Amino acid sequence: MAIPPPERADVAVPPPEGADIDVPPPEGPPRRPVISLRKITKVYRMGEIEVAALRGVSLDVLPGELVSVMGASGSGKSTMMNILGCLDTPSSGRYLLDGVDVRRLDETILARVRNRKIGFVFQSFNLIPRTSAVANVEMPLAYAGVGARERRARAMAALEEVGLADRAHHLPNELSGGQQQRAAVARAIATNPSLILADEPTGNLDTRSTHEIMDIFARLNQDGRTVVLITHEPEVAELTRRIVRLRDGLVLSDESTAGEHLHASDMGAR
Amino acid sequence: MSWLENVRISLRGLNANKLRSSLTVLGILIGVGAVIILVAVGTGSSQAVQNRIKALGTNTITVLGTGRFGRGPATTGTQTRAATLTAADVGLLQDRTQAPDILTVSPVDSTSVTATNGAATSTMTVTGTTPTYIGASDFQLQAGRNLTSSDVTAHTRVAVVGTTLVSDLFSAGANPIGSVISLGSLQVQIVGVLATKGSTGNNDPNAVAIIPYTTAQDRLTGYSASFSELIVQSRSSSDINAAESEAASILAGANHTTVSALPFNFLNEGSLLSTSQSTNQTFTVLLGAVAAISLLVGGIGIMNIMLVTVTERTREIGIRKAIGAPKSAILGQFLTEAVILSLIGGVAGVIIGVAGSHFRIVGVQPVLSWQSIVEAFGVAVAVGVFFGFYPANRAASMRPIDALRYE
Known part of the structure; x- marks a missing residue:
């Protein structure tokens, strides 16, 4: 189970009008956001009961940002991530990805968006069993229609980038948790997407592997990729430049920690 | 992909x-x-x-006399005399000009008898007929000779026998030709042995003794001047339907009736096949x-x-x-x-x-x-x-x- 099912929001009182926080771009030059959420709601039906996982989230993420999303379980962060990754659709509100309203995209185009624009990393790695690491990394490239030889080369390059080239031909169950997650990151970046989404990527990892993964994310971000990751570990969140906190399906706070950004390797030194 | x-x-x-x-x-x-x-x-x-079925000969028509299987069409009220298959009919059917598609006509008068040779006995079908019967019924001679026309005219007591009769009445390896056996009350000399023929049903076609019909009528079936059936052989299998209609019209003429009222059954091997x-x-x-x-x-x-x-x-x-x-x-x-x-x-x-x-x-x-x-x-x-x-x-x-x- 990578993504926990939405839990019931126990808050009975609806949020006051205007509680949505429209986040202005943190820097001066008007750049078009990669992600633009406008009053996104998501309501799940569980039998007779309707459960609101998101109750009006608005958020902008600019290209090149490294954002962490925090919140207690049930705060709607995973639901938001699934919507960002085009795995789920909002009940209402608008989601512009690179300025395009995803509601207007049909299934085939959405599959292409997931394939080319977004790299998704799951908490439980979600590698395909009985399939070698390199074959897993090749998979999105295969769906992108890349030829066999180039595919293998690009998959190996991606594994190289996460430092897993020497274990390319191992099956997932022959890899440690950290190695599996690195393979999953390699799969996410294989098609060279500009947006990396990670749902608690370090949730199942020990401290050492957490460092390795965060190092990789930091490096991917330095290369210009936009990275949004969910975490409930404050020390992981502190490594990012911006922390968005959710509670009960609403954005609670959105603080920029610009300038205090630390390199992941500093974390262990404390 | x-x-x-x-x-x-x-x-x-x-x-x-x-x-x-x-x-x-x-x-x-x-x-x-x-x-x-x-x-x-x-x-x-x-x-x-x-x-x-092809082994039976696909160019033969069996004409069954009335009452043979009780299947003849009902006779009309004006018809008082039951039509029979006679030696005269055989002669008419062999007329080349009237029946150009008919090759041979073999009358058949058969009965079941107990054949004996010394102590050995066996139940056999005795078929009284003419020399053409063997060819028309797709039999082949294995040894000895066929019946001859003079056997028929002279009422000779000779028989051509099937292999079942030979194996039942003679010890293995013995040459039956020339031996005299009893077919019921009739004593015949074996002059020929038929090659074994495949079975077409439950009856063993090899449990047979073929004798001149004149001899059979003298001693076994009783003189009645009629035959139970005629085996009509056409010139080729493609002529079989023509031969059947020729035979039917000749027999109708001979019996002063129409083809549809003719009290005989025609078993056409060709139609049997289809x-x-x-x-x-x-x-x-x-x-x-x-x-x-x-x-x-x-x-x-x-x-x-x-x-x-x-x-x-x-x-x-x-x-x-x-x-x-x-x-x-x-x-x-x-x-x-x-x-x-x-x-x-x-x-x-x-x-x-x-x-x-x-x-x-x-x-x-x-x-x-x-x-x-x-x-x-x-x-x-x-x-x-x-x-x-x-x-x-x-x-x-x-x-x-x-x-x-x-x-």
Whole structure:
């Protein structure tokens, strides 16, 4: 189970009008956001009961940002991530990805968006069993229609980038948790997407592997990729430049920690 | 995503569950094999029956006298005298100008007797006839001589006998020719032995003694001036219908009646053949249909196992969709799996079916029909596509988030 099912929001009182926080771009030059959420709601039906996982989230993420999303379980962060990754659709509100309203995209185009624009990393790695690491990394490239030889080369390059080239031909169950997650990151970046989404990527990892993964994310971000990751570990969140906190399906706070950004390797030194 | 890629992924999926995959393949294999073998058995038995009918001689018509089997058409009120088959009729039928398509006419007067040779006895059919009977009935002489016309005119007490009579009455290796045996009250000398002939039914055609009809009427059947049947032989099998109508009109003329009112039955070997052909065709279709049902059951097996596979691999489907697999790729992957199962089953079924058709099955030598092989194989693959589509489409239509959350 990578993504926990939405839990019931126990808050009975609806949020006051205007509680949505429209986040202005943190820097001066008007750049078009990669992600633009406008009053996104998501309501799940569980039998007779309707459960609101998101109750009006608005958020902008600019290209090149490294954002962490925090919140207690049930705060709607995973639901938001699934919507960002085009795995789920909002009940209402608008989601512009690179300025395009995803509601207007049909299934085939959405599959292409997931394939080319977004790299998704799951908490439980979600590698395909009985399939070698390199074959897993090749998979999105295969769906992108890349030829066999180039595919293998690009998959190996991606594994190289996460430092897993020497274990390319191992099956997932022959890899440690950290190695599996690195393979999953390699799969996410294989098609060279500009947006990396990670749902608690370090949730199942020990401290050492957490460092390795965060190092990789930091490096991917330095290369210009936009990275949004969910975490409930404050020390992981502190490594990012911006922390968005959710509670009960609403954005609670959105603080920029610009300038205090630390390199992941500093974390262990404390 | 090329189709080769699909095949590779599908093979990996099938390989992960070898036992399950092979059991599913077995379902199709049995279906395809059964269709091929059963149709081959049907075709084989049909051909065997037709060969036996052809062995009777496809150019003969048997004219049965009234009352022989009680099947003659009812006589009309003006007709007081029952029509019979007489020696005069035989002469008329042999008229070249009136009946140009008739080659020979052999009168038959037969009865069942106990044949004895010393202490040995056996029940035999004694057929009183003329020399042409042996050729018309597709018998062949193995040793000695045939009856002659002078035997008939002189009422000679001679017999040409079948192999069953020889084996029943004589010790093995003894030469029966020249021996004198008793057929009931009649003592005859054996002048010829017939070659063994294949059976056409329950009667043994080799338990027979053929004697001149004059001799038979003298001593066995009683002089009645009529025969139980006539064997009319046409010049060729294509002339058989012409020969039949010539015989019918001649006999109608001789009996002062019309062809439709003629109280004789005409058994045309040609029509017998076509009747049996259509009967056997029905039989073959029936066998094939029974086998096709097992093919259908095999197809349902594929559907069942694909549904299980899709359920089992729901998370994998979710992952694939999350990393950008379009609907068509998922559909293709699972459809390919189903088709590979049915293809392997089809190929194995054809091999088993072809191999199995080389053995005698319940006394029938199966005859392979290419049509059944191609059809069974084609249906197997179609079954794979048909029964694989629903599970594959179900997999392809899943929403990625639902598939990922599936436990």
